Amino acid sequence: MMAEAVFSCVLLDSALSLDVGDWSVEGAQLGLPEVPVKISKHRLHGGKQQGVxxxxxxxxxxxxxxIPTRGMSIYEVRCDGYRLGWxxxxxxxxxxxxxxxxxxxGKGWLDGFNEMLVRCGFEWAGHPCEEDGVLYTLHGRAANLPASRVTVEIDLAPPYAIRVVALVRESTFKCCDLELQTTLTLEPGSRDFHIHDRxxxxxxxxxxxxxIYHGNYSSPFLEQDAQFLAPVKRVTPFNQRACEGLAQWHCYAGPxxxxxxxxxLxxxxxxxxxxTLALVHNAAADLGVSLAYRTDQLPYLTLWKNTxxxxxxxxxxxxxxxxYPYPRPFEREQGRLAVLATGASREFELTYGLLMDEQEVGxxxxxxxxxxxxxxxxxxxxxxxxxS
Amino acid sequence: MMAEAVFSCVLLDSALSLDVGDWSVEGAQLGLPEVPVKISKHRLHGGKQQGVxxxxxxxxxxxxxxIPTRGMSIYEVRCDGYRLGWxxxxxxxxxxxxxxxxxxxGKGWLDGFNEMLVRCGFEWAGHPCEEDGVLYTLHGRAANLPASRVTVEIDLAPPYAIRVVALVRESTFKCCDLELQTTLTLEPGSRDFHIHDRxxxxxxxxxxxxxIYHGNYSSPFLEQDAQFLAPVKRVTPFNQRACEGLAQWHCYAGPxxxxxxxxxLxxxxxxxxxxTLALVHNAAADLGVSLAYRTDQLPYLTLWKNTxxxxxxxxxxxxxxxxYPYPRPFEREQGRLAVLATGASREFELTYGLLMDEQEVGxxxxxxxxxxxxxxxxxxxxxxxxxS
Amino acid sequence: MMAEAVFSCVLLDSALSLDVGDWSVEGAQLGLPEVPVKISKHRLHGGKQQGVxxxxxxxxxxxxxxIPTRGMSIYEVRCDGYRLGWxxxxxxxxxxxxxxxxxxxGKGWLDGFNEMLVRCGFEWAGHPCEEDGVLYTLHGRAANLPASRVTVEIDLAPPYAIRVVALVRESTFKCCDLELQTTLTLEPGSRDFHIHDRxxxxxxxxxxxxxIYHGNYSSPFLEQDAQFLAPVKRVTPFNQRACEGLAQWHCYAGPxxxxxxxxxLxxxxxxxxxxTLALVHNAAADLGVSLAYRTDQLPYLTLWKNTxxxxxxxxxxxxxxxxYPYPRPFEREQGRLAVLATGASREFELTYGLLMDEQEVGxxxxxxxxxxxxxxxxxxxxxxxxxS
Structure with a gap:
């Protein structure tokens, strides 16, 4: 049996000191003029974007x-005139x-926060705190780690899946040596995309x-009377402020x-x-975004309502x-600070889907x-x- | 009536991800061979200059x-063999x-301080202090914010004014969203230049x-017996150290x-x-620099004598x-911490002038x-x- | 007498804003096809290497x-299939x-630590501590200062010595203005190289x-039963942990x-x-690395066994x-905090040599x-x- 034919290109690799620079490929170049696929990389300029x-x-x-330069965060998703992001x-x-x-x-992370999806981690992930003279800064370092390797792949047979495979490293001598391999998969014509991290x-x-997968949505998905929906077993207010909104915890206010x-929580x-599946949809229930993930991989779900x-x-x-995003010592105390043994891996799978009409939301x-x-x-x- | 003809070029714009790179224009290229105007942008190399x-x-x-990369600070002004700067x-x-x-x-700002004019601001501007767990670092962040947009303009009719219009942003989610629009205007043959900030x-x-507009002068404007002159209503020593020099507060020592x-203060x-007008001129009163500004916009003037x-x-x-440059809590306490309402702007106008002979100083x-x-x-x- | 002919090229100079970019030269280009000399500079890409x-x-x-971008640290030395470094x-x-x-x-330095030779300094060098509100961070700033000038030279007469002369500055207004001029000299065919710093x-x-010259070696120079050897007058455990290994202080364990x-110490x-001379050689005493230096320049030797x-x-x-690498206040207290008078210099000479057989080690x-x-x-x- 022949191996599946795959177009593959390394765009960035620190081990090879390789960076292809501004680059793109599309279906026609691969002999697939009818397959609507395009991948492009370009460098941003101006202000604090320089070199991203x-x-x-x-x-x-x-x-x-x-954003390879920002830990493979997703900046935005555009579909049919809509923009998922904020x-x-x-x-x-x-x-x-x-x-x-x-x-x-410890809140300097807020100087760069504008992504549709940003990972909080990996050595720590929550609210800032000081412990043993170390400042554990807000949401960790993952968002500010430039990717060490980025490869793109396009299957040359149906369904012509597009994949981005990247490596993000959080390494400090004597402290940690964590490596994220992240794969984003997308199929032509689809309104879902899949993330598989290890x-x-x-x-x-x-x-x-x-x-923590900090996925963020705004208008028009979010609006007055938009709804959050998930099969929830237990909901807990994060702090006193959240107690005030507990009765309407799954309904959104307008700005x-x-x-x-x-x-x-x-x-x-x-x-x-x-x-499991978590949705946000608009008031008319004809536009939404779904997130499918696994509770054995990601047992805790935080809902952040910044309306x-x-x-x-x-x-x-x-x-x-x-x-949860409490300071690390509290998470440890609560038994929620996971540990990776030497050489061990944990996998995380998430699928984001855009729901573009009443039927899909339904x-x-x-x-x-x-x-x-x-x-x-x-x-x-x-x-x-x-x-709190 | 026809609009004034203006040559205009965007050199940098993060919104368009545009950077023209090394670039220049001069009068002849605009059909004005006799108008002595030239604008050039180039990237610096070596040491910590990389990418500036x-x-x-x-x-x-x-x-x-x-210096677009440093908040539109002015590095130096050269005129007739003299250098305004330090x-x-x-x-x-x-x-x-x-x-x-x-x-x-909180004094890391001193690692980059060498400009003729650097803005201290915008969220905070003075000496470092810690308040509510936040370190307000020396002179704020303005000097270290790369400009998000830089446009240059040259009027194509007399007096052929040159303008640089730039945008500098200090934005942190949940904390501040301040935008400086700065315009520097210069006319051919003039030894004045005008700054209009909003x-x-x-x-x-x-x-x-x-x-705070931290404008800095050295030799030959500054020397033994150089003078500071302004229409001063009240002078106050900043601290005990300044009390020692109070009697000669407006006279300068040599190195x-x-x-x-x-x-x-x-x-x-x-x-x-x-x-109002503030001068520094040399001992012979035949070389100086003037600064005209408005006290309704900038009511406080700090004189820093670092001889x-x-x-x-x-x-x-x-x-x-x-x-004044005291730590922010003291400025607040003294009623000098200004506030911008939502969407509100404040304007600041300053004109620097070089005084090149006895008559101009006079x-x-x-x-x-x-x-x-x-x-x-x-x-x-x-x-x-x-x-203090 | 004629001056010696020397090929000389400035690769980087912040004063001239000069950077030659990717560059190389070899013997043949200099009319010396039989002299085995090559110098090349290239920019690294990917991850946190971007721009190095x-x-x-x-x-x-x-x-x-x-690594010009990292204070002229030596990343690695390769010889005969061996790699000096770690x-x-x-x-x-x-x-x-x-x-x-x-x-x-204050341990952020560990995010970049992987060199064969890294200087700790110059304003401070040891373990982190806070004094008068200033955090003296681990091993100082020298490793993270991009070189301001890099020149390469090749003598055009025997022994055709290769030299890299570079300038590294640690300058902060009001705090310090230290300049390192470092010269690395290497002769064709030699397995020694010489560092002369001022x-x-x-x-x-x-x-x-x-x-502190933090030179670091690993396998195969370092292994179970590898030996450290120097003419030692006094050995002192750095802390309680070191007391445990005092009896075998000059023998190495395997991983x-x-x-x-x-x-x-x-x-x-x-x-x-x-x-004086300090060696590390393998168990068989047929592979080693020597470091010759002067005790009047560098009186204290720290042996770090990170096996x-x-x-x-x-x-x-x-x-x-x-x-020694104790926090600065302790070093001051012990009389080991040296001082440079205004304009004064101190010189440091070190020669590293690879010992490739039993005879050389002997x-x-x-x-x-x-x-x-x-x-x-x-x-x-x-x-x-x-x-401790």
Whole structure:
């Protein structure tokens, strides 16, 4: 049997000191003029963007922009005139060279935060704290690690899948040696895309780690009376502020001055294969975004409702993780600080889908309800962490 | 009526991901062979300069070098063999990527300080302090913000004014969204240049801000018996060290080992249009630099006398601001921490002029005296801030 | 008499804003087709390497890779299939723009540490500490200062010596103005190379400084039963951990899980010209590396035995310095914080040599023994610093 034919190209590799520079390929060049596929990489200029690369995938339906220079974050997804992502006060795709994570008591990460999907991790992931003289900065370093290797692949046989395979390393002598291999897969004509990550401890000692997939949506997916939906087993307010909004925890307000944010901690039911589904859809239930993931890989789901004004960043985050975003010592105390043994890996699979009409939203709602299957949703009324 | 014809070119724009690279234009290319105008941009190399752009304007009299990569600071002004600026131990034009503002207890800014004019701001501007767990670093972030857009313009009709219009953004999610639009205007054959800044709060909440124009001069403008002159209403020593030099606060020493610095806080009289004028001229009063600004825009003037040795950086700063350079909490306490409402702007206009002979210095002195108009200058003998 | 003919080329100069980019020269181009000499500079790509230059010297025997962007550190030396250097978890040659030295309580330096030779210095050099509100970060800033000037020279007459002359500056307004001029010399066919450094205080005040040459070796030079050898007058355990290994302080373990590190503080005897010699050789004593230096220039020698597992970074450091790596206040207290008067310089000369067979190792051992000359080695059993 012949191996499947695959077009493959290394765009960036620090081991080879290779960078193809501005680059693109499309179906016609591969002898597939009718396959709507295009991949392009180009360097950004101006302001804090200087030296940042953007990698854009097109499949005839969607355009996905990834940021190799920022840990393979997804900047935005465009589809049919819609944009999945959000408008942050941070308007540029910021080069990590300009980020000082330790700024503002460990909140320097906020200087670069504007992605549709950003990983929080890997050595730590939550809110800043100081422990043993070390400042664990907000959401860790993953967003500000330039990828060490980026390869793109296009299958030359149906369904002509497009893949981006990249390596992101968080390595500090004596401290950690974590490697993320991330694969994003997209098929021509599809409005779904799939992320398959593998995080490996290359070090010779047990390595605690944290990983949160901080996915962020705004208008028109998010609006007054938009809904969050998932098969929720338990919802807990993150802090006192969230208690105020607990009754409407799954409904969204429109842009609201002074709202700031409410955060809820969720545990979800899953099917027998540990699959679960979390949706955000608009008020009319005819536009939405779904996120399928596995609760055995990502047991904790954080819902971030930042329905402040448009100019402050009107956005919601649906964030499955290996933990919640409390400071690391609290997560450890709660038994949510996972550990990778030497050489060990953990895999994470997520599928994002755009729901473009009432029917698609309806089907996704039914899937959620099927997983919920009439099981109760427990509402905890007090935040678990004193003083939060 | 026809619109004025203007040559205009965008040199840098992060929104378009545009950077023209090394670039220049001069009169002849615009059909104006007799108009002495030249604008050029080039990238610097070597050491911490790597990746820094320098933008140089020439008008037949002066050569002004701006640093887009460093918040549109002015590196130096050259005229007739003289150099307005100073020799810092920092010998390169430092890329902000190499600056860690939090270094040395918040004094990392000093790793890049060598400009003729650097803005201190915008979210904070003064001496470092810690408040609510946040380290407010020396002189804020403005000097280390790469410009997001730079446009140059040349009027194609007399007086053929040259303009650089640029955008500098200080944006952090949840914290601030300030935008400076700065316009520098220069006319052929002139030895004046004009800065017109507009600082806007793009956020939806009230935004405290601070802005100090840290303009710095050295030899031959500064020398033994050089003079500072302005229509001063009140002079106050910044700290105990300044008390020692209070009697001679407006006279300069030559390079003096062990001098370090003396700082004086000034309030100036202004004319009916709120215009005032501050001069530094040499001992012979035949070479000087004037700064015209408005006290309704910049009510506080700091005089920094750093007449230490040449190799330590022999320099004086004439620094109008919205505040004095005390730590932010003290400025707030004193009612000098200004606030921009949502969408609100504040404008700042400054004109620097080179005075190249006795007559020009004399005229400027008369202008100062006209504004002073015999009004008294009160001398406060004690620093307002305990322990300073 | 005619001056010696020399090929000379400036590869990088911030004063001229010059960078030749990717570049190389070899003997044939200089009319010396039979002289095995090649110098090449190329820019690295990918991950945190972005924008880093590597400068490689070849002399027919050895290949030495220097890192202009990282303070002229030596990345690795290759000879006859062997590699002098080590495998750090940090796999890329990290651009200082991505380093935040203040991270992890001042241990951010560890994010970039993987060189065969890295200078610790110049304003400070040891373990992190906070003093007067300033965080003195691990091993100082020298490794993360991009060189300001790099010149290469090749003598056009025998022995056709190759030289790299570079300038590295540590300059902060009001704080320090130190300049290192470093010259690396290499002769065709040789397996020795020579470093001649001159550190100058360009400031006008006395400048305390610290400098440690952190040279690092791994397999196959380092292995189970490899030996360290030097004419030692006194050996002192750095801390309690080192006390455990004191009896075998000059013998190496193989890669050992949980070993972490042991550090010993040495004082060495020297010959009448103050020259001394420190060796590391393998168990069979047929492969080694020698370091000749002067005890009047570098009176203190630190031996770092980091014989942890291969993946954690199996490595030993032989580190002559002007001090030991204790925090700066302790070094000051012990009288080991040297000071450069204004304009003063200190010179440092080191020669590294590869010993490729039993005979070469044997000769080097005899040289060490000749300097030791039967004099005793005092073993101190308690660490000098309480709590270390």
């Amino acid at each position: 690369d953007l990698l854009t995938l097109e499949n005839g339906e969607m355009q996905i922009s990834l 408008q942050s006060p941070v308007k540029e795709v910021v080069n990590p060279a300009f980020i000082n994570a330790e700024q503002r008591g 995080l490996t401890n290359l070090g010779d000692y047990n390595q605690p780690f944290q990983l 609201t001055a002074g709202f700031d944010e409410e955060v809820f 969720l545990e979800c039911y899953a099917d027998e294969q540990h699959r 402040d004004t448009v100019r402050q960043g009107y956005v919601t985050g649906v964030e499955p993780g290996t933990c 089907i996704a709602r039914q899937q959620v309800e099927a997983i919920q299957n009439g099981h109760p949703c427990e509402v905890i009324t007090h935040p678990p962490r004193a003083g | 752009d320098l933008l140089t304007l020439e008008n037949g009299e002066m050569q002004i070098s701006l 020799q810092s131990p920092v010998k390169e034009v430092v890329n902000p990527a190499f600056i860690n503002a939090e270094q040395r207890g 600082l806007t709060n793009l956020g939806d909440y009230n935004q405290p801000f601070q802005l 003096t080992a062990g001098f370090d610095e003396e700082v004086f 000034l309030e100036c009289y202004a004319d009916e249009q709120h215009r 230490d040795t040449v190799r330590q950086g022999y320099v004086t700063g004439v620094e109008p601001g919205t505040c 005229i400027a002195r008369q202008q100062v005296e006209a504004i002073q108009n015999g009004h008294p200058c009160e001398v406060i003998t004690h620093p307002p801030r305990a322990g | 230059d590597l400068l490689t010297l070849e002399n027919g025997e050895m290949q030495i890779s220097l 495998q750090s978890p940090v796999k890329e040659v990290v651009n200082p723009a991505f380093i935040n030295a203040e991270q992890r309580g 550190l100058t205080n360009l400031g006008d005040y006395n400048q305390p400084f610290q400098l 050992t899980a949980g070993f972490d590190e042991e550090v010993f 040495l004082e060495c005897y020297a010959d009448e010209q103050h020259r 942890d597992t291969v993946r954690q970074g199996y490595v030993t450091g032989v580190e002559p310095g002007t001090c 000769i080097a051992r005899q040289q060490v023994e000749a300097i030791q000359n039967g004099h005793p080695c005092e073993v101190i059993t308690h660490p000098p610093r309480a709590g």
